[in-house]
Amino acid sequence: MRVEVTGLNLPLGGVEGVALRVEPGEFVGLIGPNGSGKSTLLRALYRALRPDDGTVLVGGDDVWRALTARESAGRISVVAQHGGDGFDFTVAELVATGRTPHRTSPSADREIVTAALERVGMTGMAERLYSTLSGGERQRALLARAVAQRGALLVLDEPTNHLDVNAQFELLGLVRSLGVTTLAALHELNLAAAYCDRLYVLEAGRIVAHGSPGEVLTPALLAEVFGVRSHLGVNPLTGRPNLTFAPLKDTLKETGDPR
């Protein structure tokens, strides 16, 4: 399902004049420093923050003007930051809330929930209370809910938070394997380089660059936007672009030789 955002101005986060596209089946990453407006922009896409101006088309329909909240929830699956906080649900109950926008039978819903839990490897935790899960387990439960929701667009807000290095690969690999059009805010730039087809860079609420990871993640852009020195090479294990970083001012000298 195609996403087309044009002329988007939001009442929060300084988000102004944002235009972006996600083609059907693409995995597009949204990167930018803390506070640059990534979460705020995503909220406007999944109908949680009404824009002052501009359009958000998902599957050709204006999310804010042509779709109801229910229709939008049927089309867009979301893994938001702190998305399950405050729920006193079991994992299976949480995942079942992903079926709310759909009018399918209870038995079909149960099968979909079971399959979603299996997909994220949480079958054995179905009856655990969400509030008792670790941070990484919570992320997987929220992804299972999004899988059960079966939206044609998947929006992820920093989905790899709390995950160990292997779990980060597993989660993003799982997302890719779904083959669903995906837009994800990501902090870890090497994960963005490894998993995303294209990237958009947000700085103070404006898109300042977009393109393939190799085109976007240049030392000049990373110095300007993130204030770091960087080297773009190739990950010898995967062949994907690979960044190494250092602070602009070499504060590492003061830490001594780690060897």
Ligand SMILES: Nc1ncnc2c1ncn2[C@@H]1O[C@H](COP(=O)(O)OP(=O)(O)OP(=O)(O)O)[C@@H](O)[C@H]1O
């Ligand atoms: N409800 C709100 N009220 C006031 N300011 C807000 C609100 N929501 C977001 N902001 C501000 O908007 C800016 C962008 O926030 P946002 O959460 O979108 O950034 P982000 O790029 O997702 O950051 P991070 O990487 O730290 O998660 C921040 O300065 C934030 O303080």
